Ligand SMILES: Cc1cc2ncn([C@H]3O[C@H](COP(=O)(O)O)[C@@H](O)[C@H]3O)c2cc1C
């Protein structure tokens with residue numbers, strides 16, 4: 510299994526042309542703020558001053574986590590498969606927001622502890638029926654970890670479209686994401702652990718104690734793939750693989766909240782240039798997401814107090830991506846509209 514190679518999008522000549530194109534639009538210099546940054550980024554990703562959004566899609570990766578045996582989530586594990594059914598039925602938040610913004614949605618069974626059978630709209634890439642409890646042993650074997658990454662790579666290679674959003678579902682996965690954050694950013698564990706799907710203060714204290722022991726147990730894991738196998742999840746590993754494949758294909762990657770960003774921490778350790786392709790849709794209310802984004806030098810588009818996951822932030826940010834591309838393509842220039850430029 511070879512990890513996809515990702516090229517940087519840096520191109521000084523194209524960057525200058527994009528900046529000129531943005532600056533020639535009929536508006537005060539810099540007045541479209543982050544939309545200008547976004548337009549230039551998408552131009553660099555697509556290697557053009559006339560970028561287009563084609564067939565945007567969100568993949569929701571679902572997987573279960575053995576660590577739920579330690580009572581680190583306020584909800585039972587069955588919610589993972591039940592929510593997958595909800596996605597397939599079109600009734601979850603991500604279904605509503607994806608429909609609203611004409612975004613295709615696919616659900617991937619990366620390792621749910623449930624047998625769905627063959628189902629329309631569900632991509633079966635089950636590595637196993639949930640990970641092991643990483644409080645006691647590694648969450649997955651190295652083979653399972655590499656298989657999850659490979660499935661992620663292959664999934665993306667079969668997609669059409671040039672914008673890919675990442676979402677997840679997996680009871681217990683904020684615990685895996687917090688442990689990955691601790692190991693991959695070096696932040697103190699208490700800055701990585703939050704309420705997840707809604708733990709009480711005592712619940713968070715218990716989760717922190719569990720994760721402290723788990724991180725100690727896996728203290729020897731130092732390479733990104735070893736850390737991922739020890740403390741990650743199948744959906745997280747599959748997302749990391751899919752992110753690298755999407756960047757290799759020069760797609761724009763829409764990054765959701767805390768768990769999706771934890772997969773990106775792994776991907777960026779393997780191939781730092783993946784970050785050139787990432788649009789950070791929002792800053793989640795999950796404790797730790799702000800620090801994770803800061804570690805990556807990321808500036809999120811939205812701050813809505815979301816703490817859901819599912820790729821919801823990606824669907825909500827998609828209209829901003831359209832706006833960035835549309836202003837670059839469709840706005841008049843000072844010359845074409847015969848508007849006077851800046852005096853001094
Ligand atoms: C009904 C329901 C729908 C969800 N959709 C996303 N999550 C979110 O919550 C879970 C992570 O939180 P924790 O680590 O505390 O279990 C993930 O499944 C995440 O996607 C949900 C959680 C619930 C309960």
Ligand SMILES: O=C(O)c1cccnc1
Nearest residue numbers: 766767793795816817818
């Ligand atoms: O930020 C997220 O993605 C998140 C936060 C809490 C629970 N589930 C997801």
